[in-house]
Amino acid sequence: MVRILQGLLVAIGILAGILLISNLDKGIDVISKTEIQVVLLPGGTLQNVVDSFPGTQITNAEAGYVSVPADKKQELERQIARHREVQLTLPVVTTPSFDFKRYTEAVKVQFNAYLDGDFGMIGYMSRPEPLPITDSLPEMLKRSLSYLAPGLFLGIALGFFAALLAVWKPRAGKFLDAGQGFLMSLPDFFVVVLLQFIAIAINKLAGSPVIIIMQFVKQTPLLIPMLAISLLPAALVYGTLRIAFEREWDEGYIKTAYAKGLSRPSVIFVHMMRNTMEDFLTIIPRAVSVALTSLVVVEVMAGIFGLGGYAVNQSIAYVTSLATTCAILAGFSLLVQGLFAILRSRVVVSAKEGA
Template sequence: MIRILQGILITVCILLGIVLISNVEKGIDVISKEEVQVVLLPGGKLQSVVESFPGAVIVDESAGILKFPPETLKAMSSQLNRHKQVQAVLPVVTTPSFDFKNYAEALKNQANSYLDGDFGAIGYFSRPQPVPISSSLDDMIKRSLSYLVPGLFLGIIFGFAAALIAVAKPKVGKVLDVGHGFLMSLPDFFVVVLLQFLAIAINKMAGSPVIIIMQFVKQTPFLIPMLAIAILPAALVYGTLRIAFEREWDEGYIKTAYSKGLSRPRVIFAHIMRNTMEDFLTIIPRAVSVALTSLVVVEVMAGIFGLGGYAVNKSIAYVTSLATTCAILAGFALIVQGLFAYLRSRVIVNTKEGA
């Protein structure tokens, strides 16, 4: 019961954190509350304009910057716009500051929107009105999960199998260790670029686009996102299990198993795998987090309209739904972590079992 309550508390804190962080920019104020910039009509003079507004102070005459008491700035700006020598009144950008009042108002508006069933919208350059995110969520979720889930499973299986091969065949393991070190040193975006270059080369050799590199209308890449998502989780799982397997080889029960005539494969599958299961179940949530990061990177670089890449799509002017899509991705990670936390509590053998 305590663990369930802890899980609920963690989930609530994460979702609340997403809402708080997604609205931070609305609390950042870069507009001066005391100064405005006056654009004069041809022949206009700033000094004569100031004479009509008691309390106005010229800060920078060449730039047309005037200063007013903060409480009168809004009213004075409106009156300045109607002055016969003034063409326009513009705000002045100043040192950023955080306005807690604006931030609290933004959080209140966000909460009211959620209660009204409004989870944000997407503004397109080609459409006059924003489109509710709810109308696109189904397709976005299906699209992202179509390569996230198989990519994640492929990475976990490949990493686990590579670790087994490395411990069973030490010479092969040295080669795999070098490859592991190389993959762990590569940033996500570089992995995607390498896969895209490889796909371009294959397409040229084949004489036709056999591998889709970028999303085009309803043609969505699958192979590149899946591989990009699989590579780093595979390297993470391999590195963790490689260390765990090596640790177990130094244990006394391994020598006992060999003295009883057990073969190397039998020792690996009957004992080492059992005693490293905790390491495996512990690293999976971390692998999921890495896979989600790779998902965002590959969707952005491949122009895929999915949960991670839609916000920077070239056809989109703005979005107000990032909190919603981030919550969906966080929910996926939380479900997986909860599942493996449950498995650790049920499956893990707390005391090592010898041969």
């Protein structure tokens, strides 16, 4: 019960953190509270304008900046804009500052919007009116999961079986160790670029686009996102299990097993796998987090309209729903964390054998 409460508190904390962080930009104020810019009509003079409004003062005649009392700024700005010598008034951009009151109001507004079922909007270049994120969310989820789920499963399976091969065949292990070190040294975006270059080369050799590189209308890449998502989790799982297997070789039960005449494969599959199960279950949530990061990167670079890449899609003018999609991805990660925490507490204890 205590662990469940701890998990719930962690989940609530993460979701609250997403809400707070997603509104930070709304608390940053770059508009001066005491200055406005006055654009004059031909023949107008800034001094005449200032003389007409007590409490105002010229701060930069060349730029047309006029200082006004902070508590009367909005009222004076409207009045100055109607002056016979003024064409229009503009805000003055100043050094950014953080307005906590403005920030808390923004958080409150968004929280109330969530309670009312408004989870954000998407503004399209081709549409005059924005659409709620809920209209696009089912398609975005389907698209992202189409390569996230198989890519994650492929990565975990590759890492697991590569680690078994490395401990079974030490010569192959040296080659796999080098490959794992190389993959772990590469940033996510470089992996995606490398896969795209390979796909371009294959397409040229084939004489036709056999591998989709970028999303085009309804054509969504599958192979490149799936591989990009799977490679780094595979390297992570491999490295963790490789260390775990090396640790187990020094345990006394290995020597006992060899003394009983068991072969190397028997020792690996019967004994070592059981005692490294905890390491495997522990690294899976981390592999999921890496896969989600790769998902965002590959969707951005491949122009895919999914949970991670829609905000920077060329057809999107603006979004107010990033907190919603971030919460969905975080929720997926938290769900995996919870499931594997349960598995570690119930499966590992009953499966692991002593030395």
